[in-house]
Amino acid sequence: MIVDDDAHVRVAVQTVLEDAGFEIVTADSGAQCLELLERGFSGVILLDIMMPDMDGWDTIRAILEHNLEEKIAIVMLTAKNAPDSKMIGLQEYVVDYITKPFENEELIQKVLFFSHLLKKQAE
Amino acid sequence: MKIVIIGSSTGGPYILESIFKHFPVTSMAIIIVQHLPPTFTTVLKAHIASLTHMPVKIVNDEDIVTEPHIYIAPAGKHVVLHHNRVFFLRDGEKVHGVRPAVDMTMLSIQKRSEDTLMGIILTGMGRDGADGIFYLHKLGAITIAQDPKTAPIKSMPQAAIETGEVDYILTPDEIRQAMISFSASFK
Numbered sequence: 001m002i003v004d005d006d007a008h009v010r011v012a013v014q015t016v017l018e019d020a021g022f023e024i025v026t027a028d029s030g031a032q033c034l035e036l037l038e039r040g041f042s043g044v045i046l047l048d049i050m051m052p053d054m055d056g057w058d059t060i061r062a063i064l065e066h067n068l069e070e071k072i073a074i075v076m077l078t079a080k081n082a083p084d085s086k087m088i089g090l091q092e093y094v095v096d097y098i099t100k101p102f103e104n105e106e107l108i109q110k111v112l113f114f115s116h117l118l119k120k121q122a123e
Numbered sequence: 124m125k126i127v128i129i130g131s132s133t134g135g136p137y138i139l140e141s142i143f144k145h146f147p148v149t150s151m152a153i154i155i156v157q158h159l160p161p162t163f164t165t166v167l168k169a170h171i172a173s174l175t176h177m178p179v180k181i182v183n184d185e186d187i188v189t190e191p192h193i194y195i196a197p198a199g200k201h202v203v204l205h206h207n208r209v210f211f212l213r214d215g216e217k218v219h220g221v222r223p224a225v226d227m228t229m230l231s232i233q234k235r236s237e238d239t240l241m242g243i244i245l246t247g248m249g250r251d252g253a254d255g256i257f258y259l260h261k262l263g264a265i266t267i268a269q270d271p272k273t274a275p276i277k278s279m280p281q282a283a284i285e286t287g288e289v290d291y292i293l294t295p296d297e298i299r300q301a302m303i304s305f306s307a308s309f310k
Binding site for chain 2: 069070071073076087088089090091092093094095096097098099109110113114116117118120121
């Protein structure tokens with residue numbers, strides 16, 4: 001799942017990952033991400049930090065409050081150069097961190113890696 | 124006994140894969156303290172076990188430390204060692220916002236003439252592990268920080284480096300080699 005308020009980023013990431021064979025859903029906000037989780041999404045979540053209303057950290061807190069963290073791996077995908085201190089206390093729930101602009105190969109390899117781990121978890 | 128403690132957080136699982144892929148069976152007790160969601164501990168253990176022939180185990184309370192072995196701290200519990208030979212799991216408060224905390228494990232290590240020690244800090248947010256690295260180095264441990272240029276999040280290795288007690292700043296591949304060399308060294 002790609003969660004980003006910037007449509008251009010959603011399309012760019014979706015194109016790269018679909019070309020690599022992944023099934024993709026997108027959300028334009030933290031609230032929509034939660035809706036998709038409530039509907040049963042499982043898999044890797046590429047989560048932007050800087051979004052209006054509910055930012056990436058708020059979104060993770062909401063995921064935890066609703067006990068929706070079991071079948072997901074959260075990877076922050078963000079334009080911020082340096083992660084901010086808001087991450088402290090949530091770092092256990094962020095398995096990786098990719099900075100935009102990203103290398104396509106790095107993005108694919110990391111999504112593949114965590115998808116693989118989640119599949120093992122489900123077995 | 125040779126004891127290696129690896130502290131790792133966000134970005135760590137991917138780095139650990141590059142360190143342990145085809146990692147040879149070596150006479151070391153390697154303890155990995157990786158900040159992870161609870162549901163991921165078992166799968167990380169299974170994954171690392173698929174990469175190496177070293178035995179891999181999630182730490183249980185009162186487990187005895189043996190070599191060769193890779194031990195993984197369970198999510199949600201601090202891991203401490205008694206006389207470097209027995210694991211104990213502790214609930215306790217989060218330290219640096221995390222549990223397990225790398226510092227809790229490293230700071231529980233004791234100086235024993237029969238043990239040689241290595242402490243490693245990989246990618247992650249915050250400064251967990253910096254106090255532990257400082258302490259381990261004072262005990263005579265070899266200390267390593269992942270080169271921040273290769274870390275998805277630089278602050279944990281950077282904090283370790285800023286203690287002034289890091290011997291080597293290495294890429295993941297160099298860390299792997301350093302661990303293998305350490306296992307082959309005398310004493």
